[in-house]
Amino acid sequence: MTESVQAMPLTLRARVEARLKTRHAQEMRFRTYGRVAIFVALAFLAVLLGRVISQGYSTFIDYQMTVPVFVDPARVDKTDISGTNFDLLIADQMLVRLGVKDDDYGSKSDKVMDLISNDLGFQILARVKADPSLIGKTVKISGPVKSDGALYFKGEMKRSTPQEERKLDNQQLGWLDKMQATGLVKGGFNTGFFTRSDSTEPEQAGVLGAVVGSAMMLVVTALLAVPIGVMAATYLEEFAPKNRWTDIIEVNINNLAAVPSIVYGLLGLAVFINWLHVPRSSPLLGGLVLALMALPTVIIATRSALRAVPPSIREAALGVGASRTQTVFHHVLPLAMPGVMTGAILSLAHALGETAPLLMIGMISFVPGVPESFTSSATVLPVQVFIWENASERGFHERTAGAIMVLLVFMIVMNLAAIIVRRRFERRW
Amino acid sequence: MLTWVALLALALFSGATFFAARRKALVVAGGRAANMHSLPGYYGSFVALWVGVPAALILLMAALFGSRVEEAVLRASPPAAVQAMDAEAQTVFFDDARARVHGGQASQTVYQGQLAKDLKATSAKSRSVSQTIGYGALASASLVALAGLLVAYPKIRPDFRARNRVETWIAALFILCSVTAILTTLGIVASLVWESWRFFQSVSPIDFLFGLEWNPQIAMRADQFGSKGAFGAVPLFAGTFLVMMIAMLVAAPIGLYSAIYLSEYASPWTRAVVKPMLEILAGVPTVVYGFFAALTVGPIFRSFFNWLGSFMIGGPFDALGMYLAQVQNQMALVAGAVMGIMLIPFVSSLSDDIINAVPQTLRDGSLAMGATRSETVKQVVLPAALPGIMAALLLAVSRAVGETMIVTMAAGLQAKTTLNPLDTVTTVTVQIVTLLTGDQEFDSPKTLSAFGLGLTLFAVTLTLNVIALRIVQKYREQYD
Numbered sequence: 001m002t003e004s005v006q007a008m009p010l011t012l013r014a015r016v017e018a019r020l021k022t023r024h025a026q027e028m029r030f031r032t033y034g035r036v037a038i039f040v041a042l043a044f045l046a047v048l049l050g051r052v053i054s055q056g057y058s059t060f061i062d063y064q065m066t067v068p069v070f071v072d073p074a075r076v077d078k079t080d081i082s083g084t085n086f087d088l089l090i091a092d093q094m095l096v097r098l099g100v101k102d103d104d105y106g107s108k109s110d111k112v113m114d115l116i117s118n119d120l121g122f123q124i125l126a127r128v129k130a131d132p133s134l135i136g137k138t139v140k141i142s143g144p145v146k147s148d149g150a151l152y153f154k155g156e157m158k159r160s161t162p163q164e165e166r167k168l169d170n171q172q173l174g175w176l177d178k179m180q181a182t183g184l185v186k187g188g189f190n191t192g193f194f195t196r197s198d199s200t201e202p203e204q205a206g207v208l209g210a211v212v213g214s215a216m217m218l219v220v221t222a223l224l225a226v227p228i229g230v231m232a233a234t235y236l237e238e239f240a241p242k243n244r245w246t247d248i249i250e251v252n253i254n255n256l257a258a259v260p261s262i263v264y265g266l267l268g269l270a271v272f273i274n275w276l277h278v279p280r281s282s283p284l285l286g287g288l289v290l291a292l293m294a295l296p297t298v299i300i301a302t303r304s305a306l307r308a309v310p311p312s313i314r315e316a317a318l319g320v321g322a323s324r325t326q327t328v329f330h331h332v333l334p335l336a337m338p339g340v341m342t343g344a345i346l347s348l349a350h351a352l353g354e355t356a357p358l359l360m361i362g363m364i365s366f367v368p369g370v371p372e373s374f375t376s377s378a379t380v381l382p383v384q385v386f387i388w389e390n391a392s393e394r395g396f397h398e399r400t401a402g403a404i405m406v407l408l409v410f411m412i413v414m415n416l417a418a419i420i421v422r423r424r425f426e427r428r429w
Numbered sequence: 430m431l432t433w434v435a436l437l438a439l440a441l442f443s444g445a446t447f448f449a450a451r452r453k454a455l456v457v458a459g460g461r462a463a464n465m466h467s468l469p470g471y472y473g474s475f476v477a478l479w480v481g482v483p484a485a486l487i488l489l490m491a492a493l494f495g496s497r498v499e500e501a502v503l504r505a506s507p508p509a510a511v512q513a514m515d516a517e518a519q520t521v522f523f524d525d526a527r528a529r530v531h532g533g534q535a536s537q538t539v540y541q542g543q544l545a546k547d548l549k550a551t552s553a554k555s556r557s558v559s560q561t562i563g564y565g566a567l568a569s570a571s572l573v574a575l576a577g578l579l580v581a582y583p584k585i586r587p588d589f590r591a592r593n594r595v596e597t598w599i600a601a602l603f604i605l606c607s608v609t610a611i612l613t614t615l616g617i618v619a620s621l622v623w624e625s626w627r628f629f630q631s632v633s634p635i636d637f638l639f640g641l642e643w644n645p646q647i648a649m650r651a652d653q654f655g656s657k658g659a660f661g662a663v664p665l666f667a668g669t670f671l672v673m674m675i676a677m678l679v680a681a682p683i684g685l686y687s688a689i690y691l692s693e694y695a696s697p698w699t700r701a702v703v704k705p706m707l708e709i710l711a712g713v714p715t716v717v718y719g720f721f722a723a724l725t726v727g728p729i730f731r732s733f734f735n736w737l738g739s740f741m742i743g744g745p746f747d748a749l750g751m752y753l754a755q756v757q758n759q760m761a762l763v764a765g766a767v768m769g770i771m772l773i774p775f776v777s778s779l780s781d782d783i784i785n786a787v788p789q790t791l792r793d794g795s796l797a798m799g800a801t802r803s804e805t806v807k808q809v810v811l812p813a814a815l816p817g818i819m820a821a822l823l824l825a826v827s828r829a830v831g832e833t834m835i836v837t838m839a840a841g842l843q844a845k846t847t848l849n850p851l852d853t854v855t856t857v858t859v860q861i862v863t864l865l866t867g868d869q870e871f872d873s874p875k876t877l878s879a880f881g882l883g884l885t886l887f888a889v890t891l892t893l894n895v896i897a898l899r900i901v902q903k904y905r906e907q908y909d
Contacts, residue, residue, distance in 0.1 A: 023801055023804070024801065026801070026803055026804075027801045027802060027803045027804075029803075030802075030803035030806070030807075031690070031694055031802075031803070033686050033690075034686045034687065034689055034690025034691075034693075034694060035690060036686070037682065037683045037684075037685075037686030037687040037690065038686075038687040038690055038691070038703055040683055041683055041684075041687055041707060041710065041770075041773045041774070041777070042703070042706055042707075044710070044770045044773070045706060045707075045709060045710045047725075048710075048713065048717070048718075048721050048770075051721060051724075051725045052717065052720070052721070055724070227606075228606045228609055229606075231602065231603045231606035231607075232603070232606040232607035232609060232610060233607075234603060235600075235603035235604060235606065235607045236607055239600060239603060240607070248611070249607055249608075249610060249611060251898075252610055252611055252614050253610045254894075254898055255614075255891060255894050255895065255898070256610060256613060256614060258824065258827060258828075258890065258894040259617065259831075259887065259890065259891070260827075260828075260830070260831020260832070260833070260858070260886060260887075260890055261831070261833070262831065262833045262858050262861055262862070262883070262886070263617060263621070263831070263883055263886065263887050263890075264617075265865075266617075266620065266621060266624075266861070266865075266879070266880060266883040267613075267616055267617045267620055267621075269620075269865065270620030270621075270623070270624055270880070271616050271620050275497075276493060276494075276497075277496050277497070292613050292616075295609065295610065295613065296610065299607075299610065323592065323593075323596060324596075325596040325599055325600075349712065350712075352714075353712075353713075353714025353715070353716070353717075354714070354715075355714065355715065355716040355833075355834050356715070356833035356834055356837075356858070356862065359862050359865075359866050360861075360862070360865050360866070364866050382714050382716040383716075385716050385717070385720060386716050386719070386834070386838070389716075389719070389720050389723060389724070389838060397724070400720060400724075401720070404716075404717050404720060407714060407717070408713070408717070411712055411713075411714070415712060
């Protein structure tokens with residue numbers, strides 16, 4: 001046979017080098033997988049936040065309509081003010097201002113009414129009711145443009161879409177343009193979103209009720225979960241003898257931390273509502289349920305904070321004659337406090353974002369105002385998000401994302417607080 | 430209201446006794462605290478505790494259970510006309526009677542004739558009973574507080590070991606707090622088991638666990654057509670399993686690879702940047718993920734599959750194309766994928782901890798033998814960390830099974846036994862939410878079935894957690 005066919009025996013060095021090449025290629029591949037995984041995870045985060053912001057930023061822009069309204073004595077019955085159709089009154093005067101003549105059927109005023117939020121009508125009603133002398137005078141009021149009109153101003157409803165496929169026809173869009181041109185309608189920051197509560201009309205819906213509800217619920221949770229959790233952890237870590245009982249408690253706490261949150265909702269329903277008669281959908285009830293849910297995490301965080309305090313501190317205190325309780329109260333707990341607070345804030349932040357158990361205990365009901373007390377009906381931010389997400393009106397979509405942004409801001413503030421506490425008071429031993 | 434005022438007064442009174450007792454301790458000691466066994470403040474606390482705590486407990490008990498006792502008293506002797514009504518109407522009657530006294534939502538029921546009179550009489554009785562309970566609690570609390578003062582105050586003597594007594598109180602309080610955790614578990618188990626037991630009275634557990642049809646809709650009246658629902662939970666288990674599998678297929682590789690990269694390759698700087706970002710992902714509330722799934726991922730997936738299907742129609746895969754062209758927003762794939770994203774930081778941070786727990790000496794040994802980093806990871810670190818990683822994945826599975834909001838918003842309500850990820854499925858948690866939201870009467874099998882599902886869910890997640898925690902514990906001991 002010729003030499004060319006005969007395989008040259010590879011030297012060991014060449015073999016190793018060839019193998020090394022594939023091994024290094026493998027190494028590179030493996031490293032790339034890791035990079036890709038992290039990139040994908042971060043990309044998800046970016047897309048998630050990006051979507052929320054891109055869908056929600058327009059919530060914070062609002063188009064306000066400011067109109068002087070002549071409270072026509074011919075149309076307002078002094079004896080029955082509530083019976084007046086103020087919406088129609090505003091619409092008719094708006095038509096005049098737009099220079100449009102209505103037909104006999106009033107079809108054009110109906111179309112104008114589609115552009116004006118009934119909030120304006122309520123405002124006049126309230127003012128005339130409070131002061132009947134306004135009848136015959138001109139009242140200047142301002143309120144939001146109805147949701148569909150606002151969507152047009154925000155560019156979410158486009159003229160280019162065929163007329164049949166949008167809620168407003170070309171004539172109505174023309175009127176809206178004219179209103180904006182004449183300064184009847186002005187865009188600005190949406191303060192109403194923060195000063196109003198839930199409503200059936202998207203343009204009048206705000207998060208105030210939900211924010212207050214969340215705050216009240218969180219107060220209950222904090223007042224229950226943090227002291228009980230800290231005391232339980234202190235007992236287990238500092239006082240408890242190591243025996244069967246404390247082992248059971250410990251295993252129990254670890255398992256409780258992993259129980260699905262919805263199960264706490266079932267517990268709340270069966271125990272707090274049906275057995276203890278705590279009022280349904282109240283901040284008190286929500287706070288109780290979330291406190292039970294947050295308890296294990298507070299305990300676990302506190303225990304690790306206590307464990308981080310070196311034994312020499314305890315020994316020194318005991319050495320100069322302090323009792324065990326004094327040691328814990330005067331030395332160990334104060335030193336562990338930053339860790340405890342960090343853990344507590346983080347578990348409260350988690351409780352703030354929790355939705356599922358609250359659905360079980362009736363927090364999903366429509367609450368149009370700010371909760372008056374801890375036992376009255378309330379809704380909370382995440383549930384408000386859920387309710388709005390289910391609403392069919394287009395205008396609620398942006399509000400859903402807007403409410404999420406508010407919720408995320410609260411979460412970020414709480415997490416930052418935790419980080420600051422940790423940084424500020426952290427101590428290295 | 431009365432309770433709050435009473436509690437406030439009690440707090441003030443007990444605070445006052447604290448100062449009085451501390452003063453007395455100083456006086457008894459002749460002005461030198463060193464003559465006493467304990468610091469003066471302990472004597473103050475000792476008396477204040479005896480005055481405040483038992484009385485406060487009485488007040489709280491009355492506030493918590495007063496209404497139950499009141500109801501029981503009213504129900505013990507119902508008027509004759511009420512006795513003739515069925516159980517449900519009786520409940521409504523008593524609730525209405527009590528609503529007239531305490532305020533609250535009365536039902537729409539109109540009572541006439543004898544019943545109207547009975548209602549009036551019952552509410553009068555309810556008022557008197559609740560007043561008796563309220564004032565009785567107030568009186569006994571005051572008596573107990575005074576008794577506490579009379580018992581504790583004379584004990585202040587130099588040789589009295591007040592500090593030890595106070596510390597016993599504190600220890601008792603601490604033990605009580607740690608028992609709360611046990612009580613929570615007992616509460617969960619008891620409520621789930623009790624309500625499920627009531628459910629299993631009407632539906633046999635075998636039918637529930639192995640039945641193939643889930644249709645809990647029950648007509649409002651017993652004589653209506655289709656008044657019996659079907660409570661076979663297999664379709665729900667299948668849906669839960671499907672969503673969980675999809676979620677794990679997303680979360681496990683991405684989470685694991687990022688954990689490996691972060692712990693083995695990444696520079697400290699990268700770690701410092703990436704870890705907090707992943708923590709943000711972990712901190713996002715689940716309702717936000719649900720929103721993302723329902724309004725972003727769902728439509729994208731649907732239009733993708735519809736577009737894919739439109740190419741196949743008319744070709745060799747015509748049937749598949751027709752199917753794809755009709756895929757809806759709500760599919761298992763969407764819920765599973767988004768849930769997977771949610772679980773990435775969970776898997777990655779748990780695995781990161783576990784990989785970091787593998788001793789550096791093992792890595793050094795492997796590297797010194799000439800292995801590349803990836804070979805070290807694959808052949809040394811991962812096998813050593815494997816049990817821990819399995820445990821982390823089990824915990825993630827338990828999370829996925831119990832996750833509610835994403836599936837509620839993105840998976841759908843149709844109970845189907847299918848493994849097709851493009852189909853709309855429903856899960857155990859979704860059904861619990863649907864069955865229990867809104868106002869339902871609490872006695873129908875429909876509502877109670879939610880507790881049956883809850884019990885199953887609790888049992889499954891508990892088992893997974895126990896196994897996972899066992900593995901982690903065992904594994905940790907290996908290197909400690």
